[in-house]
Amino acid sequence: MLHINLFHEIQRLEFERKYDPVRIMGLAFVLGLLGLGVWTAILYLNYKPAREAVDSLQKQIKTMEPQHKEAEMRLAELPAYQKEFVFLKKRAQEKSLQSRNLEVFKGCMPTNLFVKKLSIFREVISEKLPGPKDKKGHPTFITRSTSVNLMNFEATYSEATKPKSLEQRDHLVEFFAHSENLGGIAAETTKDGKVVNTVKLAGFSTTEPVGNELAVGTIDIRVELKK
């Protein structure tokens, strides 16, 4: 018996129509387009709340701006307040009474000294201190400036000879360095392991005795005062 499929032609045509590559490809592209559309719709739905959040943040920032500006002004003002408050407090607490300095000065002067000039002033002293090493390993220095209260006085005395005048100079420097009276107003320093007044010989000159006249020594002493 011969099997003949009488519908073969019809089935072939149906198969070719159903599995037409052009049709399949067209459908695939339509599906791709649809997929893209769905993806975009999802993105849009997600994007909307984000955009609303941005809008709300922008509004929030705008309303916060005056407060923020005010806060920035306060923050900028604060250091000046702090510094000025500390300054005023320190000034009131550490007020150096020059009248007291004059009183103490009078009480510590040896009777053989004639004071020609006395000054009390403030001066900035710069110190060079070793700092950290630089990139090449070379030592660096830091300059530290501090202001100090100084008392400077110029006085004269008479001695029989020039060597005695020089001896008297050294004696006076030692005297002021160890003077207990002056210690009430002078800053302390350590010398040879002992605490003494911060006294420095700033200048000195002496004349030769001529005839009956004695040798006149002029001494310039600088005392660093307590803060």
Add this chain to the structure above:
Amino acid sequence: MTLSNEKKKTLALVVIVGLTVLIVSYYFGFRWINEARDQTDKKEHAFSEKAGMMNKTIEDGKVAQKKIELFEMRLKPVRDQMPPERAETWLARTMDAVATRHQLKLKGSRLSDPDAIMLGEVKAFKHFGLVGYVFNVQGNYFQLGEFLADLEGAHPLLVVESMTINAGAGGAPNIHDMAVKINMVTNKD
């Protein structure tokens, strides 16, 4: 299954047209939303960071305001002590009154800028003023000391910045000349 040449051409055309439609749709239709979303995300992040920082500054500002109020409260007694009139007028009058009390006469008194050294770390006052005077006065050592003590006691914020005494000579060896520089913290004009 073999395709006829006609079919192959149609298929190629469909592929080209389909791909073109997809690419064009993506670039001109859908890409913007992707990019806009990215930008919005970035903006949201940046704005939320900014809002956070602003909030922190506002909180810090509130703390600063409280500190300033505290400083003002502590400075009130200082401000209350300040003369009601202009400081230089008050200072000039006080200097004259103290000198007269000690039978002394001021010479060459004039306003002078206080030394920057007196301000130390402050550099310049923002909420106060600083007024200075220089003058000379002549008298014996005791008188000068008493005068200075009274002047220094006239106001807690009055400071003798510097002074120099030149010993008297000639006919009046006990009458010394004292040059004084004073300054005083005042209210801001």
